[in-house]
Amino acid sequence: MIAVEVLQYDFMQRALIAAVLVGLTAPSVGVFLVQRGLSLIGDGLGHVALTGVAVGLVTARSPVLTALVAAVIGAVAVEVVRHRGRTGGDVALAVLFYGGIAGGVVIVSQAPPGRPANLDAYLFGAITTTTTSDLWTFAVLAAAVLLVTVGMRRVLYAVAIDEEHASASGLPVLGLNLLLAVVTAVSVVVAMRVVGLLLISALMIVPIAAAQVLARSFRATTVLGCVLGVVSAVVGVTTSFYADTPSGGTIVLVAIALFAIALAVNALRGAIAGR
Protein backbone atom coordinates (compact mmCIF):
# COMPACT_ATOMS: atom_id res chain seq x y z
CA MET A 1 0.00 0.00 0.00
CA ILE A 2 2.85 2.34 0.84
CA ALA A 3 4.32 1.88 -2.63
CA VAL A 4 0.98 2.74 -4.27
CA GLU A 5 0.70 5.94 -2.28
CA VAL A 6 4.22 7.01 -3.21
CA LEU A 7 3.45 6.44 -6.89
CA GLN A 8 0.62 9.02 -6.84
CA TYR A 9 3.22 11.77 -7.06
CA ASP A 10 4.89 12.41 -10.41
CA PHE A 11 8.15 13.51 -8.81
CA MET A 12 8.25 10.30 -6.78
CA GLN A 13 7.65 8.21 -9.89
CA ARG A 14 10.63 9.90 -11.53
CA ALA A 15 12.67 9.54 -8.35
CA LEU A 16 11.97 5.82 -8.17
CA ILE A 17 12.83 5.28 -11.84
CA ALA A 18 16.10 7.16 -11.32
CA ALA A 19 16.74 5.07 -8.20
CA VAL A 20 16.23 1.80 -10.08
CA LEU A 21 18.58 2.95 -12.87
CA VAL A 22 21.31 3.85 -10.39
CA GLY A 23 20.75 0.83 -8.17
CA LEU A 24 21.22 -1.43 -11.18
CA THR A 25 24.13 0.25 -12.96
CA ALA A 26 26.38 1.26 -10.05
CA PRO A 27 26.99 -2.30 -8.72
CA SER A 28 27.41 -3.69 -12.26
CA VAL A 29 30.46 -1.41 -12.56
CA GLY A 30 31.45 -1.73 -8.90
CA VAL A 31 31.94 -5.49 -9.10
CA PHE A 32 34.91 -5.02 -11.46
CA LEU A 33 36.28 -2.14 -9.37
CA VAL A 34 36.17 -4.20 -6.16
CA GLN A 35 37.89 -7.12 -7.91
CA ARG A 36 40.65 -4.79 -9.15
CA GLY A 37 41.10 -3.23 -5.71
CA LEU A 38 39.84 0.16 -6.90
CA SER A 39 36.93 0.55 -4.49
CA LEU A 40 37.61 4.25 -3.95
CA ILE A 41 37.97 5.26 -7.59
CA GLY A 42 34.30 6.25 -7.88
CA ASP A 43 34.81 8.55 -4.93
CA GLY A 44 37.72 10.26 -6.65
CA LEU A 45 35.85 10.63 -9.92
CA GLY A 46 32.93 12.12 -7.98
CA HIS A 47 35.34 14.78 -6.70
CA VAL A 48 36.54 15.51 -10.22
CA ALA A 49 32.97 15.66 -11.54
CA LEU A 50 32.27 18.47 -9.09
CA THR A 51 34.50 20.80 -11.11
CA GLY A 52 32.43 19.87 -14.16
CA VAL A 53 29.20 20.61 -12.30
CA ALA A 54 30.53 24.02 -11.25
CA VAL A 55 31.54 24.87 -14.80
CA GLY A 56 28.07 23.89 -15.97
CA LEU A 57 26.34 26.00 -13.32
CA VAL A 58 28.50 29.08 -13.97
CA THR A 59 28.28 28.93 -17.76
CA ALA A 60 24.58 27.98 -17.75
CA ARG A 61 25.21 24.71 -19.55
CA SER A 62 23.79 21.38 -18.45
CA PRO A 63 25.76 20.41 -15.31
CA VAL A 64 25.16 16.74 -16.17
CA LEU A 65 27.05 17.06 -19.43
CA THR A 66 29.91 19.16 -18.06
CA ALA A 67 30.22 16.75 -15.13
CA LEU A 68 30.35 13.86 -17.61
CA VAL A 69 33.18 15.51 -19.52
CA ALA A 70 35.16 16.26 -16.32
CA ALA A 71 34.64 12.75 -14.93
CA VAL A 72 35.68 11.08 -18.17
CA ILE A 73 38.84 13.20 -18.39
CA GLY A 74 39.57 12.36 -14.74
CA ALA A 75 38.98 8.64 -15.37
CA VAL A 76 41.35 8.55 -18.32
CA ALA A 77 43.99 10.46 -16.32
CA VAL A 78 43.68 7.99 -13.43
CA GLU A 79 44.08 4.96 -15.68
CA VAL A 80 47.05 6.43 -17.53
CA VAL A 81 48.79 7.30 -14.24
CA ARG A 82 48.12 3.76 -12.98
CA HIS A 83 49.47 2.24 -16.18
CA ARG A 84 52.65 4.33 -16.14
CA GLY A 85 53.79 2.73 -12.91
CA ARG A 86 53.35 2.77 -9.20
CA THR A 87 55.78 5.43 -8.07
CA GLY A 88 54.06 8.72 -7.37
CA GLY A 89 50.79 7.45 -8.84
CA ASP A 90 49.09 7.48 -5.46
CA VAL A 91 50.04 11.11 -4.82
CA ALA A 92 49.13 12.13 -8.38
CA LEU A 93 45.64 10.69 -7.87
CA ALA A 94 45.23 12.47 -4.54
CA VAL A 95 46.17 15.80 -6.16
CA LEU A 96 43.72 15.19 -9.00
CA PHE A 97 40.87 14.35 -6.65
CA TYR A 98 41.37 17.25 -4.25
CA GLY A 99 41.88 19.55 -7.20
CA GLY A 100 38.43 18.46 -8.40
CA ILE A 101 36.66 19.47 -5.18
CA ALA A 102 38.67 22.68 -4.76
CA GLY A 103 38.13 23.66 -8.38
CA GLY A 104 34.41 23.03 -8.07
CA VAL A 105 34.02 25.16 -4.95
CA VAL A 106 36.08 28.05 -6.35
CA ILE A 107 34.49 28.06 -9.81
CA VAL A 108 30.95 27.95 -8.47
CA SER A 109 31.67 31.03 -6.32
CA GLN A 110 32.17 32.94 -9.57
CA ALA A 111 28.56 32.41 -10.64
CA PRO A 112 27.15 35.63 -12.09
CA PRO A 113 24.79 37.60 -9.84
CA GLY A 114 21.17 36.71 -10.32
CA ARG A 115 21.98 33.06 -10.97
CA PRO A 116 22.74 31.69 -7.53
CA ALA A 117 24.59 28.41 -7.91
CA ASN A 118 24.34 25.80 -5.22
CA LEU A 119 26.45 22.66 -5.16
CA ASP A 120 24.49 20.98 -2.36
CA ALA A 121 22.10 19.18 -4.68
CA TYR A 122 25.09 17.64 -6.46
CA LEU A 123 27.15 16.90 -3.37
CA PHE A 124 24.39 15.13 -1.48
CA GLY A 125 21.82 14.29 -4.14
CA ALA A 126 18.40 15.72 -4.83
CA ILE A 127 16.51 12.89 -6.40
CA THR A 128 13.07 14.47 -6.06
CA THR A 129 14.11 17.36 -8.33
CA THR A 130 14.75 14.94 -11.21
CA THR A 131 13.01 16.21 -14.34
CA THR A 132 11.68 14.09 -17.19
CA SER A 133 14.52 15.23 -19.44
CA ASP A 134 17.04 14.30 -16.70
CA LEU A 135 15.43 10.90 -16.61
CA TRP A 136 15.93 10.39 -20.33
CA THR A 137 19.59 11.38 -20.03
CA PHE A 138 20.06 8.97 -17.13
CA ALA A 139 18.28 6.17 -18.99
CA VAL A 140 20.51 6.54 -22.05
CA LEU A 141 23.67 6.70 -19.92
CA ALA A 142 22.57 3.74 -17.78
CA ALA A 143 21.86 1.69 -20.91
CA ALA A 144 25.32 2.52 -22.24
CA VAL A 145 26.91 1.43 -18.95
CA LEU A 146 24.97 -1.86 -18.86
CA LEU A 147 25.78 -2.53 -22.52
CA VAL A 148 29.48 -2.49 -21.59
CA THR A 149 29.34 -4.20 -18.19
CA VAL A 150 27.01 -6.99 -19.35
CA GLY A 151 28.04 -7.29 -23.00
CA MET A 152 31.77 -7.30 -22.32
CA ARG A 153 31.66 -9.02 -18.94
CA ARG A 154 33.90 -11.92 -19.98
CA VAL A 155 36.83 -9.79 -21.12
CA LEU A 156 36.37 -7.31 -18.24
CA TYR A 157 36.37 -10.27 -15.85
CA ALA A 158 39.50 -11.79 -17.40
CA VAL A 159 41.34 -8.47 -17.01
CA ALA A 160 40.00 -7.84 -13.50
CA ILE A 161 41.15 -11.19 -12.10
CA ASP A 162 44.56 -11.28 -13.79
CA GLU A 163 45.96 -8.45 -15.93
CA GLU A 164 49.10 -10.41 -16.75
CA HIS A 165 47.23 -13.42 -18.05
CA ALA A 166 44.78 -11.19 -19.95
CA SER A 167 47.70 -9.41 -21.58
CA ALA A 168 49.31 -12.75 -22.45
CA SER A 169 45.99 -13.80 -24.02
CA GLY A 170 46.23 -10.91 -26.45
CA LEU A 171 43.68 -8.63 -24.75
CA PRO A 172 44.37 -4.87 -24.92
CA VAL A 173 44.52 -4.47 -21.14
CA LEU A 174 45.11 -0.70 -21.08
CA GLY A 175 42.26 -0.12 -23.52
CA LEU A 176 39.86 -2.27 -21.50
CA ASN A 177 40.89 -0.57 -18.26
CA LEU A 178 40.30 2.82 -19.92
CA LEU A 179 36.88 1.64 -21.03
CA LEU A 180 36.01 0.55 -17.48
CA ALA A 181 37.27 3.91 -16.17
CA VAL A 182 35.06 5.78 -18.63
CA VAL A 183 32.08 3.59 -17.74
CA THR A 184 32.79 4.33 -14.07
CA ALA A 185 32.76 8.06 -14.86
CA VAL A 186 29.45 7.72 -16.67
CA SER A 187 27.84 5.87 -13.78
CA VAL A 188 29.19 8.52 -11.40
CA VAL A 189 27.24 11.10 -13.38
CA VAL A 190 24.12 8.92 -13.48
CA ALA A 191 24.29 8.51 -9.69
CA MET A 192 25.17 12.15 -9.03
CA ARG A 193 21.63 13.46 -8.69
CA VAL A 194 20.43 10.40 -6.79
CA VAL A 195 22.99 9.90 -4.04
CA GLY A 196 25.27 12.89 -4.53
CA LEU A 197 28.90 13.05 -5.57
CA LEU A 198 30.15 12.41 -2.04
CA LEU A 199 28.24 9.14 -1.70
CA ILE A 200 28.44 7.76 -5.23
CA SER A 201 31.11 5.23 -4.47
CA ALA A 202 28.93 3.71 -1.76
CA LEU A 203 26.31 2.52 -4.25
CA MET A 204 28.99 0.98 -6.45
CA ILE A 205 30.77 -0.80 -3.63
CA VAL A 206 28.50 -1.53 -0.64
CA PRO A 207 25.94 -3.75 -2.47
CA ILE A 208 28.84 -5.75 -3.97
CA ALA A 209 30.52 -5.99 -0.56
CA ALA A 210 27.26 -7.39 0.85
CA ALA A 211 26.77 -9.76 -2.08
CA GLN A 212 30.27 -11.23 -1.96
CA VAL A 213 29.76 -12.22 1.67
CA LEU A 214 26.85 -14.45 0.64
CA ALA A 215 27.73 -15.54 -2.91
CA ARG A 216 30.12 -18.27 -4.00
CA SER A 217 30.78 -17.11 -7.56
CA PHE A 218 31.55 -13.90 -9.43
CA ARG A 219 28.34 -14.17 -11.40
CA ALA A 220 26.19 -14.63 -8.30
CA THR A 221 27.98 -11.71 -6.61
CA THR A 222 27.21 -9.49 -9.61
CA VAL A 223 23.53 -10.45 -9.84
CA LEU A 224 22.94 -10.28 -6.08
CA GLY A 225 24.87 -6.98 -5.90
CA CYS A 226 22.61 -5.42 -8.54
CA VAL A 227 19.49 -6.72 -6.75
CA LEU A 228 20.73 -5.27 -3.43
CA GLY A 229 21.57 -2.01 -5.23
CA VAL A 230 18.04 -1.68 -6.58
CA VAL A 231 16.52 -2.64 -3.20
CA SER A 232 18.72 -0.08 -1.40
CA ALA A 233 17.79 2.67 -3.85
CA VAL A 234 14.04 1.99 -3.86
CA VAL A 235 13.75 1.43 -0.11
CA GLY A 236 16.00 4.44 0.52
CA VAL A 237 13.96 6.79 -1.70
CA THR A 238 10.66 5.60 -0.24
CA THR A 239 11.95 5.95 3.32
CA SER A 240 13.30 9.41 2.64
CA PHE A 241 9.84 10.45 1.38
CA TYR A 242 8.09 9.35 4.57
CA ALA A 243 10.82 10.19 7.06
CA ASP A 244 11.65 13.48 5.32
CA THR A 245 15.35 12.64 5.16
CA PRO A 246 17.87 13.32 2.33
CA SER A 247 17.58 10.62 -0.34
CA GLY A 248 21.30 10.00 -0.89
CA GLY A 249 22.22 9.43 2.74
CA THR A 250 19.12 7.31 3.30
CA ILE A 251 19.89 5.05 0.32
CA VAL A 252 23.45 4.51 1.51
CA LEU A 253 22.33 3.76 5.08
CA VAL A 254 19.90 1.13 3.71
CA ALA A 255 22.75 -0.40 1.68
CA ILE A 256 24.97 -0.51 4.76
CA ALA A 257 22.14 -2.11 6.74
CA LEU A 258 21.88 -4.79 4.03
CA PHE A 259 25.63 -5.30 4.30
CA ALA A 260 25.30 -5.78 8.08
CA ILE A 261 22.47 -8.27 7.52
CA ALA A 262 24.64 -10.16 5.00
CA LEU A 263 27.43 -10.40 7.57
CA ALA A 264 24.99 -11.63 10.21
CA VAL A 265 23.47 -14.23 7.86
CA ASN A 266 26.95 -15.44 6.97
CA ALA A 267 27.96 -15.70 10.63
CA LEU A 268 24.76 -17.59 11.40
CA ARG A 269 25.40 -19.93 8.46
CA GLY A 270 28.90 -20.57 9.75
CA ALA A 271 27.61 -21.26 13.24
CA ILE A 272 25.03 -23.74 11.97
CA ALA A 273 27.56 -25.48 9.72
CA GLY A 274 30.06 -25.60 12.60
CA ARG A 275 27.70 -27.37 14.94
Place this chain on the structure above:
Amino acid sequence: MRLGYADRPSVVEADLTIDRGEVVAVVGPNGSGKSTLVRSVFGLAQVQAGSVEIFGTDRRRFRDWSRVGYVPQRNTVVGGIPSTVREVVTAGLVAGRHWLRPLRSADRARVEAAIASVGLDQKTGEPIATLSGGQQRRVLIARALAPDPELLVLDEPTAGVDVENQQTLATILGELAAAGTTLVLVTHEMGPTRPIITRTIAMRDGAVAYDGPESGAPDEHDDAWHHEHGHEPERSSGTGLEGFGS
Protein backbone atom coordinates in the same frame (compact mmCIF):
# COMPACT_ATOMS: atom_id res chain seq x y z
CA MET B 1 67.40 -10.19 -28.90
CA ARG B 2 67.74 -7.91 -25.91
CA LEU B 3 64.94 -7.86 -23.36
CA GLY B 4 64.15 -5.68 -20.39
CA TYR B 5 61.68 -3.46 -18.62
CA ALA B 6 61.21 0.26 -19.14
CA ASP B 7 61.65 1.15 -15.47
CA ARG B 8 64.32 -1.35 -14.44
CA PRO B 9 67.88 -2.09 -15.47
CA SER B 10 67.26 -5.85 -15.81
CA VAL B 11 68.39 -6.80 -19.29
CA VAL B 12 68.51 -10.23 -20.84
CA GLU B 13 70.30 -11.21 -24.01
CA ALA B 14 69.49 -14.46 -25.72
CA ASP B 15 69.24 -16.08 -29.10
CA LEU B 16 67.36 -19.31 -29.14
CA THR B 17 64.66 -21.32 -30.82
CA ILE B 18 62.30 -23.80 -29.26
CA ASP B 19 60.94 -26.53 -31.46
CA ARG B 20 57.57 -28.20 -31.43
CA GLY B 21 57.23 -31.01 -28.90
CA GLU B 22 60.13 -29.94 -26.71
CA VAL B 23 59.80 -29.83 -22.93
CA VAL B 24 62.13 -27.04 -21.92
CA ALA B 25 63.16 -26.07 -18.41
CA VAL B 26 64.49 -22.53 -18.07
CA VAL B 27 66.53 -22.56 -14.86
CA GLY B 28 68.72 -20.13 -13.01
CA PRO B 29 68.96 -18.16 -9.79
CA ASN B 30 66.69 -15.22 -8.93
CA GLY B 31 67.44 -12.24 -11.12
CA SER B 32 69.15 -14.34 -13.80
CA GLY B 33 66.54 -13.25 -16.34
CA LYS B 34 64.68 -16.54 -16.78
CA SER B 35 61.27 -14.99 -16.19
CA THR B 36 62.09 -12.00 -18.39
CA LEU B 37 63.01 -14.40 -21.17
CA VAL B 38 59.59 -16.07 -21.31
CA ARG B 39 57.64 -12.94 -20.42
CA SER B 40 58.96 -11.30 -23.57
CA VAL B 41 56.97 -13.81 -25.62
CA PHE B 42 53.77 -12.34 -24.22
CA GLY B 43 54.82 -8.71 -24.38
CA LEU B 44 55.14 -8.57 -20.59
CA ALA B 45 58.83 -7.66 -20.94
CA GLN B 46 60.06 -5.22 -23.54
CA VAL B 47 62.01 -6.43 -26.52
CA GLN B 48 64.61 -3.65 -26.73
CA ALA B 49 66.53 -5.04 -29.68
CA GLY B 50 65.97 -7.95 -31.99
CA SER B 51 62.73 -9.81 -32.28
CA VAL B 52 60.59 -12.55 -30.81
CA GLU B 53 58.77 -14.88 -33.14
CA ILE B 54 55.92 -17.19 -32.21
CA PHE B 55 55.16 -19.99 -34.65
CA GLY B 56 57.22 -18.11 -37.22
CA THR B 57 55.31 -14.82 -36.85
CA ASP B 58 56.77 -11.68 -35.28
CA ARG B 59 55.05 -11.35 -31.91
CA ARG B 60 53.86 -7.82 -32.73
CA ARG B 61 51.86 -9.25 -35.62
CA PHE B 62 50.92 -12.49 -33.87
CA ARG B 63 47.19 -12.67 -33.18
CA ASP B 64 46.43 -16.34 -32.68
CA TRP B 65 46.85 -16.27 -28.91
CA SER B 66 44.70 -19.36 -28.41
CA ARG B 67 47.72 -21.38 -29.63
CA VAL B 68 49.83 -20.19 -26.68
CA GLY B 69 48.95 -20.72 -23.03
CA TYR B 70 50.51 -18.81 -20.15
CA VAL B 71 50.50 -19.65 -16.46
CA PRO B 72 51.79 -16.62 -14.55
CA GLN B 73 53.86 -16.95 -11.40
CA ARG B 74 51.66 -14.70 -9.31
CA ASN B 75 48.19 -15.88 -8.45
CA THR B 76 46.05 -12.73 -8.46
CA VAL B 77 42.75 -14.56 -8.76
CA VAL B 78 42.24 -15.18 -5.06
CA GLY B 79 41.52 -12.33 -2.71
CA GLY B 80 38.84 -10.30 -4.42
CA ILE B 81 35.32 -11.38 -5.17
CA PRO B 82 34.73 -15.16 -5.01
CA SER B 83 35.27 -16.91 -8.33
CA THR B 84 34.49 -20.54 -9.00
CA VAL B 85 36.96 -22.87 -10.65
CA ARG B 86 34.72 -22.92 -13.72
CA GLU B 87 34.63 -19.10 -13.93
CA VAL B 88 38.41 -18.76 -13.75
CA VAL B 89 39.00 -21.48 -16.36
CA THR B 90 36.33 -19.99 -18.66
CA ALA B 91 38.29 -16.71 -18.55
CA GLY B 92 41.01 -18.58 -20.45
CA LEU B 93 38.73 -18.72 -23.48
CA VAL B 94 39.20 -14.97 -24.13
CA ALA B 95 42.50 -15.79 -25.86
CA GLY B 96 42.32 -15.18 -29.59
CA ARG B 97 38.57 -15.03 -30.03
CA HIS B 98 35.96 -12.40 -30.62
CA TRP B 99 35.05 -10.64 -27.38
CA LEU B 100 31.32 -10.66 -27.83
CA ARG B 101 31.00 -14.19 -29.17
CA PRO B 102 28.68 -16.06 -26.83
CA LEU B 103 29.85 -19.29 -25.24
CA ARG B 104 28.75 -22.33 -27.18
CA SER B 105 28.33 -25.82 -25.80
CA ALA B 106 31.65 -26.76 -27.41
CA ASP B 107 33.33 -23.96 -25.41
CA ARG B 108 31.76 -25.20 -22.19
CA ALA B 109 32.86 -28.74 -22.99
CA ARG B 110 36.42 -27.48 -23.47
CA VAL B 111 36.33 -25.76 -20.08
CA GLU B 112 35.11 -28.98 -18.43
CA ALA B 113 37.80 -30.97 -20.26
CA ALA B 114 40.53 -28.55 -19.15
CA ILE B 115 39.36 -28.81 -15.54
CA ALA B 116 39.26 -32.61 -15.79
CA SER B 117 42.78 -32.71 -17.26
CA VAL B 118 44.16 -31.14 -14.08
CA GLY B 119 42.10 -33.52 -11.96
CA LEU B 120 39.75 -30.96 -10.44
CA ASP B 121 36.45 -32.10 -11.95
CA GLN B 122 35.06 -32.57 -8.44
CA LYS B 123 35.75 -28.90 -7.65
CA THR B 124 34.26 -27.21 -10.72
CA GLY B 125 31.65 -25.19 -8.85
CA GLU B 126 33.77 -24.46 -5.78
CA PRO B 127 35.13 -20.98 -5.02
CA ILE B 128 38.83 -21.06 -5.89
CA ALA B 129 39.73 -19.54 -2.52
CA THR B 130 38.64 -22.76 -0.79
CA LEU B 131 41.28 -24.79 -2.69
CA SER B 132 44.83 -25.50 -1.56
CA GLY B 133 47.77 -23.61 -3.08
CA GLY B 134 48.66 -26.54 -5.31
CA GLN B 135 45.07 -26.96 -6.49
CA GLN B 136 44.86 -23.22 -7.26
CA ARG B 137 47.99 -23.57 -9.41
CA ARG B 138 46.24 -26.39 -11.27
CA VAL B 139 43.23 -24.10 -11.86
CA LEU B 140 45.55 -21.55 -13.50
CA ILE B 141 47.00 -24.33 -15.66
CA ALA B 142 43.47 -25.36 -16.66
CA ARG B 143 42.73 -21.73 -17.57
CA ALA B 144 45.77 -21.73 -19.88
CA LEU B 145 44.66 -25.10 -21.33
CA ALA B 146 41.07 -24.03 -22.04
CA PRO B 147 41.80 -22.65 -25.54
CA ASP B 148 43.67 -25.91 -26.30
CA PRO B 149 47.13 -24.36 -26.85
CA GLU B 150 50.02 -25.98 -28.72
CA LEU B 151 52.59 -24.23 -26.53
CA LEU B 152 52.23 -23.86 -22.78
CA VAL B 153 54.53 -21.56 -20.81
CA LEU B 154 54.56 -21.91 -17.02
CA ASP B 155 56.36 -19.46 -14.74
CA GLU B 156 57.43 -21.24 -11.53
CA PRO B 157 54.56 -23.75 -11.54
CA THR B 158 55.85 -25.60 -8.48
CA ALA B 159 56.83 -22.60 -6.34
CA GLY B 160 55.09 -22.71 -2.98
CA VAL B 161 53.49 -26.08 -3.76
CA ASP B 162 53.99 -29.02 -1.39
CA VAL B 163 55.83 -32.12 -2.57
CA GLU B 164 52.72 -34.23 -3.07
CA ASN B 165 51.08 -31.57 -5.24
CA GLN B 166 54.36 -31.03 -7.13
CA GLN B 167 54.20 -34.70 -8.05
CA THR B 168 50.60 -34.27 -9.26
CA LEU B 169 51.64 -31.24 -11.33
CA ALA B 170 54.52 -33.21 -12.85
CA THR B 171 52.13 -36.01 -13.82
CA ILE B 172 49.74 -33.52 -15.44
CA LEU B 173 52.58 -31.87 -17.37
CA GLY B 174 53.89 -35.29 -18.41
CA GLU B 175 50.48 -36.17 -19.86
CA LEU B 176 50.41 -32.88 -21.77
CA ALA B 177 53.90 -33.49 -23.15
CA ALA B 178 52.91 -37.01 -24.19
CA ALA B 179 49.92 -35.52 -26.02
CA GLY B 180 52.31 -33.33 -28.03
CA THR B 181 52.03 -29.98 -26.23
CA THR B 182 55.26 -27.99 -26.27
CA LEU B 183 56.11 -27.02 -22.70
CA VAL B 184 58.34 -24.26 -21.37
CA LEU B 185 58.81 -24.28 -17.59
CA VAL B 186 60.56 -21.46 -15.78
CA THR B 187 61.76 -22.90 -12.52
CA HIS B 188 64.49 -22.60 -9.95
CA GLU B 189 63.87 -26.17 -8.90
CA MET B 190 62.82 -28.86 -11.34
CA GLY B 191 61.84 -31.30 -8.61
CA PRO B 192 59.51 -34.05 -9.81
CA THR B 193 59.23 -32.49 -13.30
CA ARG B 194 62.86 -33.46 -14.06
CA PRO B 195 62.04 -36.77 -15.85
CA ILE B 196 59.86 -35.09 -18.48
CA ILE B 197 62.37 -32.33 -19.34
CA THR B 198 64.01 -32.81 -22.76
CA ARG B 199 66.10 -29.62 -22.78
CA THR B 200 67.49 -27.30 -20.17
CA ILE B 201 68.31 -23.63 -20.68
CA ALA B 202 70.30 -22.28 -17.74
CA MET B 203 70.28 -18.52 -17.32
CA ARG B 204 72.93 -16.60 -15.43
CA ASP B 205 73.35 -12.82 -15.17
CA GLY B 206 70.95 -12.15 -18.02
CA ALA B 207 72.47 -14.56 -20.51
CA VAL B 208 72.17 -18.18 -21.54
CA ALA B 209 74.88 -20.12 -19.66
CA TYR B 210 73.89 -23.61 -20.73
CA ASP B 211 71.55 -24.90 -23.41
CA GLY B 212 71.34 -28.60 -23.96
CA PRO B 213 69.82 -31.91 -22.95
CA GLU B 214 68.65 -32.36 -19.38
CA SER B 215 71.16 -35.18 -18.81
CA GLY B 216 74.07 -32.85 -19.45
CA ALA B 217 72.66 -30.05 -17.36
CA PRO B 218 74.32 -29.10 -14.14
CA ASP B 219 72.50 -29.46 -10.88
CA GLU B 220 70.85 -26.18 -10.15
CA HIS B 221 72.24 -26.23 -6.64
CA ASP B 222 75.83 -26.78 -7.73
CA ASP B 223 77.63 -23.48 -7.79
CA ALA B 224 80.67 -24.73 -9.72
CA TRP B 225 78.71 -25.89 -12.72
CA HIS B 226 79.25 -22.99 -15.03
CA HIS B 227 82.99 -23.61 -15.10
CA GLU B 228 82.53 -27.21 -16.15
CA HIS B 229 79.55 -27.13 -18.44
CA GLY B 230 78.86 -23.56 -19.30
CA HIS B 231 79.99 -22.11 -22.53
CA GLU B 232 80.32 -18.40 -23.06
CA PRO B 233 76.94 -16.97 -23.90
CA GLU B 234 76.57 -15.52 -27.33
CA ARG B 235 75.88 -11.83 -26.98
CA SER B 236 73.52 -11.60 -29.86
CA SER B 237 72.71 -8.24 -31.32
CA GLY B 238 69.44 -9.83 -32.22
CA THR B 239 69.22 -9.37 -35.94
CA GLY B 240 68.44 -13.01 -36.55
CA LEU B 241 65.20 -14.88 -36.39
CA GLU B 242 64.78 -15.96 -32.87
CA GLY B 243 61.81 -16.99 -30.92
CA PHE B 244 59.59 -19.74 -29.77
CA GLY B 245 57.67 -22.35 -31.62
CA SER B 246 58.47 -23.63 -35.03
